[in-house]
Amino acid sequence: MLKRLLPWMALCACSPLLAAANIPHERLQALADEPYWLALGHYEHARLGGWRSFVDDPKFFLAADGAEHPAAELAATLKALYAPAELGDRHAQCVYPARTRWLRRQLQLDDLPQVACQEYRTWYEDINPHSAVLVFPAAYLNSPSSMFGHTLLRIDQADVDSDNTALLSYALNFGAYIEGMDNSILYAWKGLMGGYPGLFALVPYREKLSEYSRLENRDLWEYRLNLTPEETGRMVEHVWELKQVRFKYYFFDENCSFRLLELLEIARPGTELTDHFPLTAIPTDTVRAVKNAGMIDRIDYRPSRERELLARGTPLSHEEKHLARSLADDDSLLDSPEFKALPAERQALVQDTAFRLVRYRATGQDRDTAVASRSYNLLRAINRNPPPALDVERPGQPEDGHESRTWQIGAGSRDGEAFAQYGLRMAYHDLNDNQYGFPLGAQIEIGQMKLRQYEGNRWQLQQFDLVTIRSMTPRNELLQPLSWQVSGGWERVPGKNSDDDHDTLVGHLNGGAGGSWKLTDELQAYALGTARIENNQDFAATIAPAMGFDTGLLWSNPLGNLSLEGKGDYFHNGEVRRTLSFGQQVELSRNLGLRLSAQREFSHEASPRNEVMLELRWYHY
Template sequence: MPIRLLALLIGSLCITTSFAAPNIPTEHQHQLASQRFWLSLGHYAPGKLGGWRSYVNDTEFFLADNGDKSPLAELKATLSGLYADPALGDDHPQCRYPARTRWLRKQLTLENLPEPACTEYQTWYNDIDPHSTVLVFPDAYLNSPSSMFGHTLLRIDTPDTKDNGTTLLSYALNFGAMVDSMDNGILYAWRGLAGGYPGQFSLLPYRDKISEYSHLENRDLWEYHLNLTPAETQRMIEHVWELRQIRFDYYFFDENCSFRLLELLEIARPTLRLTEQFPLTAIPVDTVRAVREAGLITEVQYRPSRERELLERFELLSGPELDWVQLLAEDSNHLDADTFLNQPTERQALIQEAAYRWTRYQASGLERDPANAQRSLALLQAINRNPAPAQPAQMPTLPEQGHDSRTWHLGLGSHAHQHFAEYGLRMAYHDLIDNQAGFPLGAQIELGKLRVRQYEGNHWQLEELGLINIRSLTPRNRLLKPWSWQVAAGMERIPTDNDRRRLASYLSGGGGFTWQPFSNTSSYLLATLRTEYNPDTAAALNLASGFDAGVLWRNPLGNLHLNATADYFHHGEVRRRLALGQQWELGHNLGLRLSAEREFSHFSTPQNSLTLQLRWYHY
C-alpha cells in the first residue's frame, strides 16, 4: 500500500462531519474518469489488451492500489482524499495534487473542501511565478547517444521576464533519463533503447542549461515562444508539482523528453491533440513541427552556440589575421607589438575580439587558470578601447523546416546486368545527401534502414538491413581541429565467389579528418576497422582495416557525394568500392537520387550498379 494512501486513511479517522465527501452518483464518476483531462492527469493510455495503463512507473503517484490501471479507482481515491483532515498539512492530497484538486472542484462544484496549509507547494510555486512558456530545442549533439536527434525542454517565464530581460533567471523544465555515471556509451545506448533507465522531471535555472548546451556541448538553441495563456501555464506547473520525483520508464525513441513535454502541453491546453501523432517514435524535431502545426508558436529566437559565434568571427579574417588570433590568445603582450598596431584599427578590433572568444572557448569546461584569466582580461580591455562592430549571428534554417524524419523510397536499377525494382524504408532520419535544409552538411544519422530488391523473374532479395549508421564530418580550420568519425552496424550484401553476393553481418567504425577547401565543399579521409561475419570464408568472423575517403559538394540541384572505400582483410581479401550519388531536391519532402557504384573484390569480377530512387520523407 502506498505510504501516502496509508497516511490518508489514518487522517480520515479524524474527519469531521463538516468535511464529509459528497455522494457522487456512480454514473457521474464513470463519466468523470473517462474525460480526456482526467486521463491526461494520470498519463493514461489504452492498454495493449484493453483497459488502461499509465505511463507513470511509480506507485507513489497513485492513491489507489490499482490506480495505474484504473482511472476510475484513482478518481474515487482522490475524491475521498480531498476531504482528509487538513492537519495533514503538506501531506494532504490537496497539497500533493493541486491540478487534480482544481479540476474536481470545478467539475463537481465542491464548496465545502477543507483548507490545509500547503506551505511547501506555495513556496515552490511562488518562486517559479509561472506566466508564459517557451519551448527550447537544443540542436543535435552527435557525441552523445541520447542527444543525437536534439532535445526539447520548456522554459517557464515570470510576468516581468520579457520587460526586464531576465531570461537567464527563468526556470527550465526538463525530462531526462536518470543515468548511472559508471555506464559507458554502448551500455547507455542499449539501456536507453530497452527502457533500462527511469526518467524524471526536473526544474533548474535556465542559465545552467544554456551553459551545458551552448557552451560545453556547442549546440545551437532555438527558443519558441508559445501562445499559452498565464492560466494555461499555471495549470501545467500545478501538474509538474504532482510529478516531482515521480519515475517514468524512459525510451530514447518514444517515451522520451519530447513525448513527456507534449503531455504537459496537453495539460496546459486540453484541446490539443499532440501525443496522438506519435504512436511509434517521438523524435524531438518532429515534436517541434507538431507544436508549430498546432498554431502554438508566436515567436522564434535563435541562440547560437559559442563555437558557431567563433566560427563566424573566423570567417571575417584572412589567414595571416587568424595567425594573429592564435598569437594573442597565447600571449596578450603581442597587443603592443608594432606589427600588430600597424594594422588598420578596424582589423585590429576584429582580431582582438576573435582572440578573446577563442581564449574563452578553449577554457570551456576547464578549471580556472590564472594565466588564461589574465590573458582574457587583457584582451577584454583592448576590446573596450577599440570595440569591433556588432556581428549578429546569421539564423540558419529552422530545424522543423527540414525534411520529415521517416523515409520511403522506390527505385529502379541494375546490378551486374540484372535489372531490379527496389523498395526501402528508413525509420530515422538523415544521410549525407538527403534534402539539406535544416541539417548541417556532413552529419548523418540513420536508424532502422531496410532495402529490398525485386529482380527479374520475381526473385526477391533482402539487400540491406541497417541498424545504425552515424557520421560526423566536421571540417577543420587553422584553430579548430575536430576529429571526424563514423560507426555503422547491420547486414548488407557483399561479393563472394562465382560473382554471387551474400548477406553478411558487420560492425564498422573509423576516425580521421575533414577539410573545407571551398565554400559548400568538404573532403574527408578516415581510417576504418571492420568486423564481418561471412560463412563463405575459412574463418566465419573476419577483421579488416582500411580507409574511407570522399568529397561532399552542395550544388544548385542538391548534394553530391563521391566516395571511395577499401577494406584489407586479415585472410588476404581486398575489397574496394567507388560510389557517386547526387540528390535532386524536388520539394520539401521529395527527392530524386541517382547512385552509381563499382565494386572490386578477389572473389568476383568488378561489378557495376546503377540506381534511380524517388525518395519521400514522411512521418
C-alpha cells in the same frame, strides 16, 4: 501502494472522515473517460485492451490498480479530497492540485475541506508562472543522448520581456536519471530498452543555458508559446504532481520531447499533440507539431560559442586567422610587429577572435591561471580597441527541415539484372538529404532496412543498419575538429557464391576517423582511416578484421546534394574490397526527393560489380 496517504490513514483512526460527495457511478465513469482525466494520469490504450499509464511509479496512484484503471483512480482521488484538513501539506488537495482543480470544476465540489497547502503555495509563488517557452538545443553528435537535439520548457514570470529577466526563469526538463558511470555503448543500449527511469526536474534556466550553449557548444532555439497565464499555471500545477515521480525513459518515443507534449496537452486541452507520435518522437518533429498546432508566437535564436567564434573569424583573411590563433596561444604577440602593422579595425577583429578562441578552448575545463591571464590581457586590448558588434547569421530553423522517417522505393540494375528496392529508415538524415535545418556534415541514421526484389520474384534482405553516424564538420584555421564515423548492421557484399545467392549477407561493425575540409562554400572533401570487423560465411574465421580508408567529396549544388566516394577494406586474410560510389539527390520538395546512385565494387572474392538505381524518397514522421 498508498504511500502518499499513509499519514491520512493514521489520522482516520481518530478523526472522522468528511462525507464525500454522492456522485452517481455513471457520472464518475464518464469523467474517468474524459481525455483530460486520462491526460492527468498519463494513460494510453494498452495493447491487449484497457488502459495503462506511462507513469512507472506506484506512489503516483491512490488506487491499488490506478495505473490500469482510470475510474478506480478517480474514485480514490475523489475520496481523498475529503480527507481531514489536519493532514496539511500531505493532503490529497496539496499533493494533486491539478486533479483537485479539475474535479472541483467538473463536480462543483464546494464543500471540500479548506487546506492551506503551504509547501505547494510557496513553490508555486517562487516560480510565479505567467508564460512558457519551448527551448530546442540543436543536435550534438558527440553525446549519445543529444544526437537528435533536445527539448525543454522555460517557465517565465510576467515581466520577463520588459525587464529582460529570462536568466531568472526556471527550466522544466525531463531526462533519464543515471546512477553511476555508464559508458556510451551501455548508455545507448539502456536508453533504447527503457533501462533508465525518467524524471522531471525544475532548475534555473541559466544553468541549462550554460550547459547547452557553452559546455556543449549547441545553438539554442527558443519558441515563445502563446499559452495564457491560466494555461501556464495549469501546466505547472501538474508538474508539482509529478515531483520525483518516475517514468520509463526511451530514446525514441517516451523521451524528453514526448513528455513535454503531454504537459502542453494539460495546459491546453484538446491539442492532441502526442497522437502524432505512435512510434517515435524525434525532437525536431515534436517542435514542428507544436508549431503546426498554432501554439508558437515568436522564435528567438541563441548561437553557440563555437558559431560566434566562426562568425567573428569569417571576415578575416587566411593570414589574419593564423595570427588570431597564435594570439590565443601567446598574448605577448599583441606587441609584435606583425600585429601592430595591421590597421586598427583589423586589429580589433583579430584580437576579439583570439579572445573568443581562448574562451572556446577553456569550455568545460578547470580554471588555468595561464589561460585566465591570456584572457585578461586580450580583454584589456579589446576594451582599448573594441570591434564592431557581432552579427551572427541565423541558420535554417530545425523544424523547417525535412521530416525524420523516410520511405524509399527504387528501381535499378545490378550487372544487367533488374530489381526493385523498398526501404524504410526510422531516423533521420544522411549527407545526401536536404541539408536545410540540419547540422553541417552530420549524418545520423537509425533503423534502416532495405528489401530487394529481383527478376523472377526473387526477394532478399539487402541491408539492415542498426546505426550509422558520421560527423564531417570541416576543419579551418581556427578549429580542427576530428571527423569520425561509426556504423553497424548487416549488408550485402560480393562473395564466392554471388552468382547464385546475389551476394553474401554479412554482419559488420565499422569505425573511422580523419578530417574534412571546405574547398569552396559549396564543396567539401574528407578523408578517413577506417577499421572493420565482419562476420562472413565465405571466410574461415568467424570474425575477420580489416583496415582501410574512406574518402570523398560532398557538393551542394542547385539540384540538391551530390556525393562522390571511394573506400577500401584490406582484410587480414588477404581479401581486398574496394568501392566507388556516386549519389545525387534532386529536391522535389521539402519532404520529397529523387536520388540517382551508382557504384562499382571490386573484390578478390568475385568479379567487379556495377549497379545503378533511381530512388524516390518520402520523408514523413
